[in-house]
Structures are given as structure tokens and as C-alpha cells.
Amino acid sequence: MAVPERDRQRYDAATAHLEPPLAVVDLAALRANAQAMTRRAGGKPIRLASKSVRCRELIGQVLRMDGFRGILAFTLPEALWLAERGTCDDILVGYPTADRAALARLAGDPGAAAAVTVMVDCPEPLDMIEKAAASTADPHPVRVCIDIDAGYLALGGRLRVGARRSPVRTPGDAAALAAAIVARPGLRLAGLMAYEAQIAGVGDNPAGQPLQAAAIRYLQRRSGTELAVRRAAIVAAVRAVAPLEFVNGGGTGSVEKTAAEPAVTEIGAGSGLYQPRLFDSYRNFRGQPAALFALPVVRRPGPGVITALGGGYLASGAANRARLPAPYLPAGLRLDRQEGAGEVQTPLIGAAADQLRIGDRVWLRHAKAGELCERFSELHLIEGNIVAVTVPTYRGEGKTFL
Ligand SMILES: Cc1ncc(COP(=O)(O)O)c(C=O)c1O
Numbered sequence: 001m002a003v004p005e006r007d008r009q010r011y012d013a014a015t016a017h018l019e020p021p022l023a024v025v026d027l028a029a030l031r032a033n034a035q036a037m038t039r040r041a042g043g044k045p046i047r048l049a050s051k052s053v054r055c056r057e058l059i060g061q062v063l064r065m066d067g068f069r070g071i072l073a074f075t076l077p078e079a080l081w082l083a084e085r086g087t088c089d090d091i092l093v094g095y096p097t098a099d100r101a102a103l104a105r106l107a108g109d110p111g112a113a114a115a116v117t118v119m120v121d122c123p124e125p126l127d128m129i130e131k132a133a134a135s136t137a138d139p140h141p142v143r144v145c146i147d148i149d150a151g152y153l154a155l156g157g158r159l160r161v162g163a164r165r166s167p168v169r170t171p172g173d174a175a176a177l178a179a180a181i182v183a184r185p186g187l188r189l190a191g192l193m194a195y196e197a198q199i200a201g202v203g204d205n206p207a208g209q210p211l212q213a214a215a216i217r218y219l220q221r222r223s224g225t226e227l228a229v230r231r232a233a234i235v236a237a238v239r240a241v242a243p244l245e246f247v248n249g250g251g252t253g254s255v256e257k258t259a260a261e262p263a264v265t266e267i268g269a270g271s272g273l274y275q276p277r278l279f280d281s282y283r284n285f286r287g288q289p290a291a292l293f294a295l296p297v298v299r300r301p302g303p304g305v306i307t308a309l310g311g312g313y314l315a316s317g318a319a320n321r322a323r324l325p326a327p328y329l330p331a332g333l334r335l336d337r338q339e340g341a342g343e344v345q346t347p348l349i350g351a352a353a354d355q356l357r358i359g360d361r362v363w364l365r366h367a368k369a370g371e372l373c374e375r376f377s378e379l380h381l382i383e384g385n386i387v388a389v390t391v392p393t394y395r396g397e398g399k400t401f402l
Pocket of ligand 1: 049052072094195200201249250251252253268269270271272369
């Protein structure tokens with residue numbers, strides 16, 4: 001029997017006592033993915049991107065594995081919550097915050113102030129942090145990290161690839177911001193981060209699109225070369241102003257490339273643990289699908305088609321078909337082009353439909369990693385062919401940060 005069909009029988013058996021819709025994580029696949037990621041990092045630690053996991057139990061399990069150290073959180077309230085709950089004592093918030101109340105909580109709590117580092121990329125937030133700290137009775141220094149623009153400018157700046165993030169681009173920009181930080185007694189410069197989304201988050205082997213693949217590979221090569229030189233110069237310029245505890249870079253798609261840069265001390269990554277569908281199109285690694293959701297078959301509209309309940313769990317980003325979930329098991333099902341994945345029902349077409357009966361279940365994969373957890377309050381963690389334990393997602397703990 002082919003491996004996917006064996007997995008399907010395993011997942012069906014493990015969850016037979018549960019009613020779908022439901023979400024599972026296959027722990028063996030997750031562990032294999034984690035080990036593959038740390039092997040690719042070649043000895044540099046991976047800071048776990050919590051947005052790509054969104055489940056405290058799994059975050060804890062991964063942090064206990066060799067090769068993972070610290071959390072890359074996505075909001076300051078999330079980071080404070082994780083610190084308070086004792087999940088981790090080294091949490092970098094990967095995106096800037098303008099949450100004055102959370103900044104005041106951070107500065108007012110010695111434990112949180114020691115554990116959490118916030119992201120800055122211009123002088124205004126420095127004032128905001130200081131003001132929030134001044135509103136507390138006994139403020140503690142706030143740890144900050146400078147976010148660097150890792151985008152690539154081609155055609156003399158006319159074509160920009162990469163996420164629109166920081167305005168800090170040159171060694172001079174970064175050194176000036178570092179100097180502004182160290183001049184403020186209430187702030188501590190802890191690190192630098194530069195996330196090359198155009199390499200780490202864009203698959204270089206899109207199925208059936210050879211021209212696009214060639215263009216992606218060309219731009220990624222150029223961008224990687226440019227960034228390695230610029231990142232090293234920025235790190236040197238900032239280290240001349242103040243010491244740095246860490247230089248963070250990369251993501252699931254670029255682990256080995258980013259880790260190879262001497263200036264980088266750690267990688268920020270998480271998606272590769274669940275191995276969602278958007279991470280299938282990379283040449284440098286192949287993860288095992290670890291996070292899945294099951295929907296019940298509720299209709300049989302005709303030959304070659306079944307209809308499942310729910311399923312419209314679209315991923316964020318530029319809206320296109322790649323953001324849709326994908327039918328996974330049984331093999332041989334596809335979405336209907338007209339209907340996609342629906343709010344309340346999802347037709348699935350293909351030869352496998354005729355073997356499915358009402359009440360059977362179909363297994364799908366989300367396009368992205370942690371967003372699945374915004375749809376489910378629990379994850380059933382599968383070990384072999386049983387549910388070893390059922391744990392809450394962030395949502396299940398009443399936490400919907402974004
Ligand atoms: C700052 C930062 N680092 C790293 C990553 C990579 O995360 P992942 O490997 O989970 O895709 C992201 C993803 O958006 C990010 O925003």
C-alpha cells in the first residue's frame with residue numbers, strides 16, 4: 001500500500017472516535033521535519049517562529065529538541081503571555097509594536113523585560129517605548145532589536161522583491177539607529193534581524209511553471225549574494241556602536257543558505273514543522289505534511305464528486321489559488337474551480353470521490369502553517385495510529401492575537 005494511503009488509514013483509525021471537522025498533527029512527521037530543519041541549520045540555533053505553530057504545547061515540545069532556541073513571536077501581547085506562562089525566557093517579537101499598554105506591561109515587569117525583545121526600525125517607537133516605560137512605577141530597561149530591510153532592488157531600483165518591512169537598509173542607517181538606541185538609558189540594544197522573504201518564503205520550484213522557476217532562481221541568487229555582503233557590513237557597522245547578542249535571519253525556505261553567512265548567528269523559522277502546502281515547491285528540502293484537517297463527507301451530488309462540510313480556510317497573502325487549502329487524502333481529489341473551498345461546504349472532484357460514502361472523512365492541508373490553528377480550538381496529536389493527546393491551540397486558550 002502506498003504511504004499516503006497507509007497514513008490515511010492511520011489518521012482515520014486514530015480519530016475514529018472524533019467528529020470532524022478536526023485538526024491533527026502527526027508527531028512523527030513533525031519530529032522528522034524539526035530534525036531536518038536543524039540539520040540544514042548546520043549547528044546554528046533556530047528561533048522558533050510561533051506564528052507558524054500557534055499551539056503552546058507544540059512550541060514547548062519543539063523548544064526541548066536540540067537545535068531550537070528562543071521564540072520569534074508575532075505580537076507583544078503574545079510574547080508577554082508566553083513569558084508569563086513560562087513557555088520561554090528568550091522571546092523576540094518579530095514585528096514592530098505600537099501597543100502602548102503592552103509596552104508599559106513589558107517595562108513594568110522585570111521578568112518580562114528580561115525575557116522579551118521588541119522590534120524597531122525607526123526612531124519614533126523609541127520615544128513610544130520610553131513614554132510607556134515612564135508611565136510605570138519602576139521601569140526596567142526594554143530590550144530592542146533593529147529590523148533591517150532584506151529586500152532586493154533590481155533594475156536600478158525599479159523592481160523591488162521582498163517584503164516591505166524596514167526603512168533601515170544601509171550600514172549607515174543601521175549604525176545611526178543603533179546610536180539612537182544606546183543613547184537612551186531605558187533601552188538595551190540586543191540584536192539585529194533581516195528577513196529575506198523573497199528567498200525564505202518563495203519556492204524556487206513551482207510545479208508546471210519552468211519560466212517562473214527560472215526567474216525566481218535568478219532573482220534569489222542575485223538577492224542572496226547582495227544580502228550576504230550588505231548584512232555583513234551592517235552587522236560590522238552596528239557592532240562598532242554596541243555589542244550584539246544575536247543576528248537573526250532567514251526562514252524555512254532558506255535555512256541552510258542563511259546559516260552559511262558568518263554574520264548570522266541564528267535562523268528564525270517555523271513553517272517547516274507543519275510543512276504546509278506552500279512549502280512543497282522548494283528544491284533544497286522536502287518536509288512531510290504534519291498538520292492536517294479532516295472534513296466529513298455530507299453529500300454525493302453525482303458521480304465523481306462528493307461535498308464536504310466547511311473547509312474554506314484560506315491563507316493570508318496576495319489572493320490567488322495558491323492560498324486555498326488542498327485535498328490530500330484520499331489521493332485523487334481536487335477542488336472545484338468555480339467553488340474553491342467554501343464557507344460551509346467544499347465540493348471535491350476526482351476518481352477517489354466514488355469510493356467515499358457519507359460520513360467518511362477527507363483530509364486536507366492548509367496553504368500556510370499556523371493559520372490553521374485560528375480555525376480549530378484543539379489539535380489532536382497523533383502518535384502511530386492513536387491520538388496520544390489533545391491540546392489547545394492559541395485560539396483554544398482564548399488567544400487570537402492576529
Ligand atoms: C521575521 C520573520 N522571520 C522568519 C520568518 C519565517 O518563518 P517560517 O519559517 O515560519 O515561514 C518569517 C515569516 O514570515 C518572518 O516574518
